[in-house]
Amino acid sequence: MIKNYFKIGWRNMMKNKFFSFINIFGLSVGLACCILIALYLNYETSYDSQHKNAPNIYQVVTAFIQSGSKRMALPNTPAPMAAALKREYPEIVETARLLSLFTEDKTIVQYNPAQGERRSFLEQRGFLADNSFFKIFTYQFTEGSPVNALANPRTVVISQQLANKLFGSQPALNKVIHVNSNTNGEQDYTVTGVFEAGKTPSHIDANFFLSVNGGNMEGFIKRQQNDFASNNLFFTYLLLKPGTDAAKLQAKLPAFINKYASKDLKNIGFRKEQSLLALRDIHLTSEVDSNVTPPASKTYLYVLFSIAVFTLIIACINFMNLSTARSSKRSSEVGVRKVLGAEKSTLIKQFLGESILMTLIAFVFAIALTLILLPLFNQVSGRAITLSFSRDLVMFFEFLLMALITGILAGSYPAFYLSSFNPVKVLKGKLTNSLAVVAVRKGLVVFQFIISVVLIVASVVIARQMNYMRTADLGFAKDQQIIVPLRTGAAKAAYTALKTVLEENSSIASIGGSAYYPGIFNPSDNLVYKDGQTSAEGRRTRMNFVDDNFLQTLNIRPVAGRLFSPEFHSDTNNNIIINEKAVQEYGFGTAQNAINKKLYNKYQDNTSTFTIIGVVKDFHYEDLHLPVTPYGFFLNTSGFNYMVIHAKPGNMAAVLKTIETSWKKYDTSDPFDYSFLDEDFNKNYKADTRLAAIVSYFTVVAIVISCLGLFGLAAFSAEQRTKEIGVRKVLGASVKTIVSLLSIDFLKLIVASIVVASPIAWWLMNKWLQGFSYRREIDWTIFALTGGIAILIGLITICSQALKAALANPVKSLRSE
Amino acid sequence: MLSLQHISKYYQVGGNKNFVVNDISLDVDEGEFVSIMGPSGSGKSTLLNIIGMLDEPNDGYHYFVNQPVHQLKEKQRAALYKQYIGFVFQAYHLIDELTVYENIETPLIYQDVKGSERKAMVADMLDRFQIVGKKDLFPAQLSGGQQQLVGIARALIAKPKLLLADEPTGNLNSKQGEEIMELFRKLNKEDGVTIIQVTHSEKNAEYGSRIINLLDGRVESSRKF
Numbered sequence A: 001m002i003k004n005y006f007k008i009g010w011r012n013m014m015k016n017k018f019f020s021f022i023n024i025f026g027l028s029v030g031l032a033c034c035i036l037i038a039l040y041l042n043y044e045t046s047y048d049s050q051h052k053n054a055p056n057i058y059q060v061v062t063a064f065i066q067s068g069s070k071r072m073a074l075p076n077t078p079a080p081m082a083a084a085l086k087r088e089y090p091e092i093v094e095t096a097r098l099l100s101l102f103t104e105d106k107t108i109v110q111y112n113p114a115q116g117e118r119r120s121f122l123e124q125r126g127f128l129a130d131n132s133f134f135k136i137f138t139y140q141f142t143e144g145s146p147v148n149a150l151a152n153p154r155t156v157v158i159s160q161q162l163a164n165k166l167f168g169s170q171p172a173l174n175k176v177i178h179v180n181s182n183t184n185g186e187q188d189y190t191v192t193g194v195f196e197a198g199k200t201p202s203h204i205d206a207n208f209f210l211s212v213n214g215g216n217m218e219g220f221i222k223r224q225q226n227d228f229a230s231n232n233l234f235f236t237y238l239l240l241k242p243g244t245d246a247a248k249l250q251a252k253l254p255a256f257i258n259k260y261a262s263k264d265l266k267n268i269g270f271r272k273e274q275s276l277l278a279l280r281d282i283h284l285t286s287e288v289d290s291n292v293t294p295p296a297s298k299t300y301l302y303v304l305f306s307i308a309v310f311t312l313i314i315a316c317i318n319f320m321n322l323s324t325a326r327s328s329k330r331s332s333e334v335g336v337r338k339v340l341g342a343e344k345s346t347l348i349k350q351f352l353g354e355s356i357l358m359t360l361i362a363f364v365f366a367i368a369l370t371l372i373l374l375p376l377f378n379q380v381s382g383r384a385i386t387l388s389f390s391r392d393l394v395m396f397f398e399f400l401l402m403a404l405i406t407g408i409l410a411g412s413y414p415a416f417y418l419s420s421f422n423p424v425k426v427l428k429g430k431l432t433n434s435l436a437v438v439a440v441r442k443g444l445v446v447f448q449f450i451i452s453v454v455l456i457v458a459s460v461v462i463a464r465q466m467n468y469m470r471t472a473d474l475g476f477a478k479d480q481q482i483i484v485p486l487r488t489g490a491a492k493a494a495y496t497a498l499k500t501v502l503e504e505n506s507s508i509a510s511i512g513g514s515a516y517y518p519g520i521f522n523p524s525d526n527l528v529y530k531d532g533q534t535s536a537e538g539r540r541t542r543m544n545f546v547d548d549n550f551l552q553t554l555n556i557r558p559v560a561g562r563l564f565s566p567e568f569h570s571d572t573n574n575n576i577i578i579n580e581k582a583v584q585e586y587g588f589g590t591a592q593n594a595i596n597k598k599l600y601n602k603y604q605d606n607t608s609t610f611t612i613i614g615v616v617k618d619f620h621y622e623d624l625h626l627p628v629t630p631y632g633f634f635l636n637t638s639g640f641n642y643m644v645i646h647a648k649p650g651n652m653a654a655v656l657k658t659i660e661t662s663w664k665k666y667d668t669s670d671p672f673d674y675s676f677l678d679e680d681f682n683k684n685y686k687a688d689t690r691l692a693a694i695v696s697y698f699t700v701v702a703i704v705i706s707c708l709g710l711f712g713l714a715a716f717s718a719e720q721r722t723k724e725i726g727v728r729k730v731l732g733a734s735v736k737t738i739v740s741l742l743s744i745d746f747l748k749l750i751v752a753s754i755v756v757a758s759p760i761a762w763w764l765m766n767k768w769l770q771g772f773s774y775r776r777e778i779d780w781t782i783f784a785l786t787g788g789i790a791i792l793i794g795l796i797t798i799c800s801q802a803l804k805a806a807l808a809n810p811v812k813s814l815r816s817e
Numbered sequence B: 001m002l003s004l005q006h007i008s009k010y011y012q013v014g015g016n017k018n019f020v021v022n023d024i025s026l027d028v029d030e031g032e033f034v035s036i037m038g039p040s041g042s043g044k045s046t047l048l049n050i051i052g053m054l055d056e057p058n059d060g061y062h063y064f065v066n067q068p069v070h071q072l073k074e075k076q077r078a079a080l081y082k083q084y085i086g087f088v089f090q091a092y093h094l095i096d097e098l099t100v101y102e103n104i105e106t107p108l109i110y111q112d113v114k115g116s117e118r119k120a121m122v123a124d125m126l127d128r129f130q131i132v133g134k135k136d137l138f139p140a141q142l143s144g145g146q147q148q149l150v151g152i153a154r155a156l157i158a159k160p161k162l163l164l165a166d167e168p169t170g171n172l173n174s175k176q177g178e179e180i181m182e183l184f185r186k187l188n189k190e191d192g193v194t195i196i197q198v199t200h201s202e203k204n205a206e207y208g209s210r211i212i213n214l215l216d217g218r219v220e221s222s223r224k225f
């Protein structure tokens, strides 16, 4: 019987190639979207599953609470926290600290072989880790052993990839490498282990782990031995005894904070709340900011998931609509079969068989499509997802099941409808669709276009916001700015000389030095308060340390007082320049009013005093997601992390060449590296760019599938009305009136979709825009634009068919009836 | 074999009942060959459909092989129908997507006859109607007479006790029509199949053993030979 169903299904499909194409194409694309998203979701939820202890591993999260200001949850803790927690609570078996090498994201790693040239690389994703790290986390070592790999000072465990880069095919174990980072200084490290990349992703995407001891951080940590309040730099992981209730342990932590940190916290005006975040949840917890790697936003995953499902639904609707529209063609078959003894249930099975056959064919195409699109998808999503038949067999069966369910869903409505025909009626003559079915069909078309219109609005709003962010005045000059990182002591020392030489170059406008620059993480901050206030009333103020030409180079403009400049040799590091937001938050009223006022900062019983010498216009040191907050500049003469070079418009390649040549002259050992300020700044929009790309891709897919369905319906309706059109033409109707006669019904549906979709889209996208402190609000032009696009696309789709019908020779169509 | 008692069928037109079949009582014995005649719109097809359980009367009692059809549930009626009745149409109503072989086979599939058995039965039928050479053709590739032959073969494949035919020769030329009628007579005589046919042709009607004339939904006259 099944064979029979498939046979008939196949013949029907071949007989109606056009409709089969629309259906199979739509279902293939819809299924491929779902498969891709399922793979992505699978990948995102598989984070950190490789660790044997995963169910018992927790990360300590700190919520910072300041009276009046909102909570900020960070996965960071002070250095002594890990050891103290282990001491206090017997249910904690092991703790480990992890510190990412910060300030810049590249570390120089060098290997000096006995023979041959020195190999020097800029490496990312380096960490300091306690020896206990490998007791908690599971890593597959290809050389050495995880046991006590980081017990000794100046030991390093590296990834297989880095090992290959440094040592080629030679063993890495016990080789000595030179590591140079801003965080930890310059030292030699002995390789004690090489680990393989995990089979599943981890939120710790480490390239190498340095021992905590042996570098600059060792001394820093020793000095912080009793500070449980500030310097929250470390990721702290706990391994709990199996069976421990993490919630119960978490409930004990306020007492811990009370015991160790309350006094220091009172001094700096913060409260702290500790919580425990389960390892497997880390990647999906976007509420915790600045984790080791950026977490996946759950909202984003939901959005992707719904878009994929909607795409599939659109394809299913095509199937339903085209099936019921063509039902008159199948009605006599249904009648005959009933007369021959078929029961309704048998016919339902037959029609379901046909839709399942169609989805199975679509499934084969979908798998092929998935394999073709995976590289592009990986590029857009920034992941490394793979699909292999042998490894993911179970998943293939799940996908197959999904295809079957899709077939049943798409086929059930037509199956019930078609199988319910009364044989006496249908055998008597041609059947016209009942009004109810026509209404359902129209409803489904409207639903399809609602989805499409919402997606178009989303694409347009996202594109406008992206464009707004890229072109907004950031309050500083972001173009033509070359950033040269000064990573080593030698490079830092060469700054002044380099600057002097390069400033003479006619294609360079200006050069400045600084600790940080806009767009990158600005870790330095202080609680700053003014006369008559206490530390508890202080405002969190980001700090930067710059030379006397940095503000000029970035064209950050003064509104009161003055900037640091070479003319004022008397400027000391007690002078501060603040932004307008700081003026407002400290409560000075006007910028002019703030000039020459004193500011204070208290740190561990020491109070520093600064004098405000200038106020600058607010500028975006962070991306436009975030509001501008108080910011201060101090003057430094050396020790800068970055040299910022403002090139004059012209030949950028030549300028870079000049800088590199000079760099080699003054710092022969370090590789020359540079980036562009605007590009670095826009890196903050990576997730948004990704969303924009994905939404626009899906929008195109949804529109194409919807329009194919509409095209099919229009073609069918034109075909059905061939005779009517013929008669009308003979009676003298013009092509124009016939085209509008055929199009108007469909156009009404599209207009209805726009009317329904607009408020939905407005609500959704307005919510999305709330995530940006600076945004381009949605206005009526968006809906006018979207409505225009939707109607235009719809018109083109429908009119092509209507025109074809209207231009057909009426004599021909009338004769054939 | 079957008995209709005071069967009526009407359509509500405005406030009036428009009777298509009006209080008809009729008994047909096993082995009869009945021809129903009457002008267009007199309710012949409707009556045939009621006999064939494709249509339900609004009123009256309907017994078939001693079962009260008017009291049976849909399922039971379908089972009865499947077991006893075969239908032949004026417009053949073959399934376009199926070959001659598959068209004939279809009723057996719905009766859950096993594959091997089906094969034998269809082969038998093809042989009997001398259309073995056409078995892989689709309906569109056959002449009208050939299509009707296939239609009859299909109606007979499940060995029905009652064959209902609604103007089986209506679309055929007189020679083809005669062949079909000869076939009916043979079926009736040799195989004992009870046949009820609707026809407009006096000549074809006379192949039957009884002729019933309908007018406006009533039996106007009935002749037995």
Ligand SMILES: Nc1ncnc2c1ncn2[C@@H]1O[C@H](COP(=O)(O)OP(=O)(O)OP(=O)(O)O)[C@@H](O)[C@H]1O
Pocket (backbone or CB within 6 Å): B011, B020, B038, B039, B040, B041, B042, B043, B044, B045, B046, B047
């Ligand atoms: N759905 C319906 N609604 C109203 N009247 C109907 C309906 N179906 C059939 N009729 C009427 O029932 C009457 C009998 O129809 P039927 O098909 O039985 O006639 P017939 O005798 O077979 O005619 P013909 O020789 O043309 O085939 C017709 O007058 C027709 O108008």
Ligand SMILES: [Mg+2]
Pocket (backbone or CB within 6 Å): B044, B045, B046, B166
């Ligand atoms: Mg009739």
